[in-house]
Structures are given as C-alpha cells and as structure tokens.
Amino acid sequence: MLRTLERITDRQETRVAGANDWLKDSFRTEFDKQASALGRFNLAIFGKTGVGKSTLINAIFGEEVARTGIGEPVTRGSHLYLDRIGHLGIVDTQGVEIGKNSKEILTDLNEVIKNSRKLPQSEQIHVAWYCVRGMDRRFEDTEADFVRRLSELGLPVILVLTQVPRSPDGRFHPDAVMLAEQITARRLPIVGDRVFMTYAKPDEFHGQSAYGLSEVLDATFRVAPEGVHGALIAAQEIDLERKAKEAHRLIGIAVTSAGAAAATPIPFSDATLLVPIQLGMMARIAQLYKIKFDKAALMAIVSTTAATQIGRATFTGLLKMVPGAGTIVGGAIGAGVATTFTFAMGEAWLKVCQQVHAGKLGGIDGALDNDQLRDAFLDEFKKRLGRKPKDSVSTR
Template sequence: MTPGDDGFRTAFAGETEALGRITILVLGRTGVGKSTLVNAVFGESLAETGIGRPVTQASHLYAREGHGVAVVDTKGLELGTDAEQLVGELRDLVAHSRTRPPHEQVHVAWFCLQAADLRVQDSERAVLEALRELGVPTVLVMTRVGLHQGRTHPDVVAFAAAVEAMGLPVVDGRAHPVMAQADPFSGFPAHGLPELLEVTRRVAPEGVRAALVAAQRVDADAKAKEAGKAVAAAAAQAAAVAATPIPFADAAVLVPIQLRMMSRIALLHNVPMDRATMLALASVAATTGAGRSLTTGLLKLVPGAGTLTGGVVGASVASGVTMAMGAAWIQVCRRYGRDGLVDGVALASGEVRDLFLRELRSALPGGLGGRRSAPHERLR
C-alpha cells in the first residue's frame, strides 16, 4: 500500500471530522474591536469571507467548511438597548445552539470591553450574568490596551483593577488585556493573544481544544505541542499493532496510522487538503518507488533496518519509524506555513522531498535504539 492521493484524502477527511470545531460567541459594543481580534487570532477575515447564517434575529454564525473555528457574532450591545431584550436574545441563541450537533454549540464566549471606555454598562453586566446562568465560560477581553515601553497607561490599570473588584462572573475574575494588532502610529506592539488563547483552551470542553489550537495563527508552540501529541499517539498505535511482530513485507498495515497522523499534523498547521496531499506525496516519493509501501520504504532508510528483510518488524521499530516520520512531517508543514512551500518550484526541485528525508534521518541519529527528543521539543 502506498500513500496515494485517495488514501491521503480519505485520511484527511476523517481527521478533519475527528478534529471538530470550536464555536466562540463574541460580544461587545460596535467599535470595540471584535473583528480585529478574531481576524488577528485566526489569521483571516472570518466574518467577511465565511458563510454567515442567522442564529437568532440579532446574531449570525460564521463558519467555513474544514475550518476549526466558528464565530457567533452578536448585535445589540449598544447604548440605550434594553438589557432584558439583550438577555432574551442571548438565551434564545444559546438554547438554539444546544439543539445543534456538539461542534455547533456555543463552547466559550469572548466578551470585549475597550480599554478607553473606562466603564462597564448595566446591560453588559446583565449579559455576563446571563452567560453565567447558561453555563457558558466567558473570558473578559480588554481590547486596545497599548503598551509604552512595556507599561500600561495608569487609567487603564485603574480601570482593570475596578473591573476585578466588581466580581463579574468571568474566567479568572478579571479582564485579559490584548492589543490585537500593532499600531504603527503610536508604536504600540501587539500583545496578549497567546495568553488569551491559553485561557480559552483551558476553559473550553476537552473535545474542542485541539480544534482551537489548529484554527489559531498566533501560537506556534501550542501547535508544536499538539502535533507532538499526535505523533506520540500514532507511535503508540504502531507499537500496539506490532506488539506481535509482523512480517517485514506486511509492514504496510501501519500506513493508515501514519496517514492519519500526517493528516492531523497538516490540519494543525493550517495546510489545506489539496496542498497537504501534494506535500505528502512529494515527501515520501523517495521511499515509495519500485512498488514499496510507505512503511517498508521508510524502514530501508533506518540504520540497520535493512537486515530485517524477510524477517519481522517489532514494536520498537514500528514506533520508532512512525515517530521519526511524524517529526519530519511536522517540519514540512511548518516550512509550508513559514516559507510558503508550494506545488510549483518546490515540488519540481525536490525541496520538499529533501527536507523530509533530511529531517527523517536526523530524527534517528543513532538508529532506533538512540534517544530521540519528542517532536514538540525538537521543533520549538
């Protein structure tokens, strides 16, 4: 069995479904910076380019097929709006979401306050209380918090302290300051987004945390750690399959495990299916020639593994090859995001293949018996 186009696409589709989607309810007055925040975290104008559909009269859900996040954008938190009406709309929204599949339910709320406003309205407090009663974890985000030489304006510091003293029903009991985008005019740097993501990940249901890590574009370390988990899980599965040693010629039974691992890593690094398929085929081209399977081809690259021909593959060999393959594939996906490896020059020149093989060999510097760092340790 070779990792052909159909095999990889099938694995990719399966992992896309398994990864799921996190749905975030974003609230705040017009002009508070909700769209800027969402776009900065997830790397695109989701509300502008996503497909929006009404959830209630006052809100829309924006999502895109294959994207790990959906945003429910709410309207109506304006001066003079009746608090009772707002709370009623919010209850309808959450109740409606709970009639949907798990990935379409509201998992977390980001409630945005602008630092310059220096106040919390009664209607905003009412909405926060309603979210608490509805059981939606709510992260209070203080937007547009500028830092000058690492320091925050004293008025904003005082406002943050006053907000904390209010005892609002929000995660950690305080506002989390962010500057979603650097301001070239004031010189204020962007900050706070990785911290916001970590808080969100912590309070989100366990089943959607990986989807959040995959969708976000601001914390490479979080992606590396999650990818490392995928590699470790695949290596353990491979070891389990080979716990009773399998014939070398039958090592292709490990391929589905490895394709699922590669697909999940690609999803975590925001590599689209078509591009991931091309990168995967280019990566393993050198190991699948002459009709060899992915696994048996890779085994021939492992020091000493060639002596297994006609013999058997045990748990340590299966696990080691899978782990090395995962570490190498992570590097390819990271390079795609950083340098834009594309299907033209890079594939034609063999750059992807050479990168994959180089990283594969470096992941096994002393053969299968040597000590290898975990993928998230090597790739920081």
C-alpha cells in the same frame, strides 16, 4: 529498442500515476475522518460597535478570519450569526447593539444553548469573550447585566479590554487601569476574576507593539471543554509551540499503534494496517497547521514516495539502524522497524508542515516546490531513522 524503452516508460508512468491516485484517495479519506474527529471550537464574541472585536479575532486566529462574512443566522430570524472557518466557529451579532438590544440577543442565545445541548460538542458554544475599548472610561450597568446573563446561561466569560496603550516599560494607560478597576469592583462572574488588557494590532507609527493575546488564548484554553482543545489548537495562530506539542503527541500515538500492528517494515508497500495509521497522523498534523487538502495531498505524495524509495533501496542497512533490531527475532523486528519508520515519518512530516505554514518550500508564485519539499522531508527523515521515538524532544 527505442520503442521498447518508450513502452516500458509508459507502463512505469501509468503505475506511478495509479499509485499516486490511490494515495490521494486514501489521504482524502483520512483527511476527512480526522477533520470530523477534530471538530470545531465555537467562540461567542460580544461588545459594543467599534471596540475592535474583528481585530482581536484576526490577531489570534489569523488575518482576515473575521472578514470572511457574517455567516448564517443561528436560528431563523436570529440576531446571532455563526461563521464557520475551518475548525473555528465565531458567533457574533449584526445590526444590534449591546444595551439597546441585549434582551433580544440573550433570548436568541438562550435558545441556541438550550438546543445545542442535544447536539455534538462541536455544535455547542464553548466560550464567550466580552470586549470593551480600554480608553472608553465607562462600563455601563447594561454591560454588567449582559455579562452576568452570559454566565447564567453557562458560558465562561473572558472580559477583554481592547486597544489599551502601554508604555515601553510595560505600564498600562492610567485610564484603562481605572476602567479595569471599576469593572473588577463589580465582582462579575468573569474568568480569573480579572480583566485582560490587550493591544491586538501593532501600530508602528506610534511605536505600539501588540500584547496580551497569549494571555487571552491561555485563559480560553483553561475554560474550553477538553474535547475541543484540538480544534482550538488548530484554529489559533499565535502559539506555534502548542501546535508542535500537539503534533508530537499525535506522532506518539501513531508510533504506539504502528508497533501494535507489527506492520511490514517498509511503509506504503504492503502495509495495509500501517498505511491508515500514518496517513491519519499526517492528515491530523496538516490540519493543525491549516494546510488545505489539495496542498496536503501533494505533500503526502512527495513525502511518502521519498520514504518508500529510501526504504526499499536501503532495507538491510535500515534494519541495522533500528535500536535493538539486530537482537530481536520474528515479528518483533517488524514491530520495531514499523515504530521507527512511523516516528521518522511523523517528525519529517511535521518539519515540512511547519515550513509550509511559515510560507517556505514554495516558488515565487506560492506553489509548492517539490524538490525543496522532498529535500526538507528526507533531511529530517534520515536524521530520525536512527533514533528511538522517545528521543524526540524538539518542538520547533
């Protein structure tokens, strides 16, 4: 008897392992597909040495982003270097100085922009930030000429004053205000015809909080091509509401696709059309929250296994929970349940992605806690099953 039970257990474990391997492989396919579709937002950042470019980039796109390395030269012998970090590309200079080497930089940049026009949008430079230290009191003619040339090359230029102290009641330091007025008086071709005041990294010793980052990011979204907005949403770290809004949009697309497919009601059983729809949705949302593949795949296995088990165990009851399912016959029932399941899967997946991104659902060593992950997913999944997709208004 014991041996029989052991053989049965072994077969079950083999089947589970096989299913998990298949799911991981399928998720890998969709993860890579969605990564390619999301593309990359490329930012060129300029300014004199020591103005705080790296601090500004790290503050908006995540700690240590600007310290991953100088990257590769954009062309052979170029003074410009491109760092690729996920869905973000940073074009920066190395060993050259604005004013002294402006001609060389602009020559390289002109070549890059000219050649990139033949390439996919994700290989082009989309926006330029020009940074000036707010307390320097000087904005030289060479810098103004450099900004004009950037604009002539077709780049929208956002001019940022960095390290600008601000009083508790919101007043900018007078020296920075004077510098901003000097710059705007030149009538440069800069985004919004204004200078953006910022303080990127909080200074607890002096009681100075960070500010101005959201304004710079919003301006970047306004002038970046719409085709790279998804990549910019994924790359930035300061506007979580924008990430959530995009995730809800992706869930809505998946729900519509699931309804059109009229797939079998139980997800990840025999739903050959529903599986890639849901996995694609999950992969894209995971990338919005910068969750690496290995961790995202583990999350997907735990989440989809939990959803499948609930679906199979309570199929009859779930049909009753779907609004209108009891009055619809034929294939419409499959479509209705498929959309509800996809909606519930998407909302529950978004919830766990948000918690993982926030550093939750992990043990002391930082590894995912599968039990916490499963509970968090199921809690949201069950709540969403009885709602119509249009009822989702949360942007947690």
